[in-house]
Amino acid sequence: MTNAQKWVAAFLGLFLVLFLLGRLTRKEEEPQIPQTMGEQPTQVSGEVDGLTMINQIGCTSCHGDNLQGSKLAPQLVNLKQFWTRDALINYLRNPQSYSRDVRFDDYRSKYKNVIMPSYGNIDVKELGKIAEYLLTR
Ligand code: HEC
Helix, strand or coil, X not given: CCHHHHHHHHXXXXXXXXXXXXXXXXXXXXXXXXXXXXXXXXXXXXXXXXXXXXXXXXXXXXXXXXXXXXXXXXXXXXXXXXXXXXXHHHHHHCHHHCCCCHHHHHHHHHCCXXXXXXXXXXXXXXXXXXXXXXXXX
């Protein structure tokens, strides 16, 4: 063996050792659970909770016992046609800022003397449950 060949052999040996060491010390990466999957159970129970909260807060006093609408406020059905969860939460926090839609022109003339209250004092998480429930109707 020439000197050069020895060097090459030494480097190859070193490389092999490092490679094996790397192999041995590498930890298996844990699979990441996506956020949404973790949230699913609360979404399911959120349906009940959302409805309970709607009754407790008294949305029904204007929107009707079954949210079917009344003289005071429109029915709350098919909302998923118009709203996302986040938009609904924002709406509940500040209804006055969401009056661009044609439906709201309609509402304004129909429910002239009634103002949809803002619920900025209620925890966003709870509003989320309410929104989730409303989007199932
Ligand atoms: C004082 C009566 C009143 C109460 C209480 C009330 N609302 Fe309303 N709500 C209205 C009126 C009136 C409108 C029609 C829009 C407007 O005038 O701003 C409305 C509109 C809405 C809309 C929009 C409907 C659509 O077609 O997009 C949603 C959603 C809604 N209310 C949810 C709620 C929820 C949830 C609660 C309880 C946390 C609640 N409201 C409590 C009067 C009320």
